[in-house]
Amino acid sequence: MDRSADHVAALNRVLELAVLINIDMRRGLAERGLTESRTHVLWELHQRGPSTQRELADALRVSPRNITGLVDALAATGFVSRQPHPSDRRATLVHFTEHGAEVARRLERDQQEFARVLFTGMPKTQFSNLVDGLDAVLDRLRPLVPLHDRDIDDG
Amino acid sequence: MDRSADHVAALNRVLELAVLINIDMRRGLAERGLTESRTHVLWELHQRGPSTQRELADALRVSPRNITGLVDALAATGFVSRQPHPSDRRATLVHFTEHGAEVARRLERDQQEFARVLFTGMPKTQFSNLVDGLDAVLDRLRPLVPLHDRDIDDG
């Protein structure tokens, strides 16, 4: 029998979930003077510690030129500072300012709070069924997508 | 007990799924001469039929000025054409060209094929558990997000 309509309906649920999560996770960024791309940089710095722009470009899979602009903007708005690399005078190390580090910590707390809202109190069986189903779909999807080794950055 | 780590892990699965789906669904757009934003316009036209630019702006929740640019681009590349509105001479009706209509039909077929790849052959119980879990999370999330009445456009 043809379950095509059920499959499309399930895909639409996943898509709606993605849209809603995206809307929610972007809330407050503008108020903090951040855009999504700049937040990705902050998130990466939060995970990696002080990094060269080349490392950031590779991690975010954007051009070095793009990182120059994003770091310019983050520096101008007080989230990060450029510091000389101790052993390679071509490179710069991008560090958090105190403000930037605080914002990054808050982003992480917000993410934890968001996960709590989504899942806390859900029946244990339903939660584990959901996780199992997501894993099954991810297992099908990962081989189809290049760069699936990429870490997820989700400011 | 604290299941915070489990919740964050589950959220990360959803985020990874969103990223991978996004990557996959964008594949081929560039080869067809489309960007994501222009594809949203095509998708909306496919759902709604010929529409005024105002209707498209409202549906996509972008400014009228932005729609002008997107329709300019789609018209210049042969996907749509502007036609006079039969009863309101201020407005224009955006129609598909034959090529644009064909591409929109193909996008829909691709979406169905993608749903098939993700879900076909999955054990019935696992599939329905997954759908139930997604519904539960969506029920929690929708009230938190403004505009949750928005239709999902996922070119």
Place this chain on the structure above:
DNA sequence: TATTGTTATACTCTATAACTATA
């Protein structure tokens, strides 16, 4: 008066290519 779509202007993200300084 209100609405439709435009021109004018500006900002953000993105890319490639050429260049400087350094390795």
Place this chain on the structure above:
DNA sequence: TATAGTTATAGAGTATAACAATA
């Protein structure tokens, strides 16, 4: 020679504001 980051240039998406034509 190769690498890190810049300037130069360009294109796409987005927004607000002012304006013309029409309702």
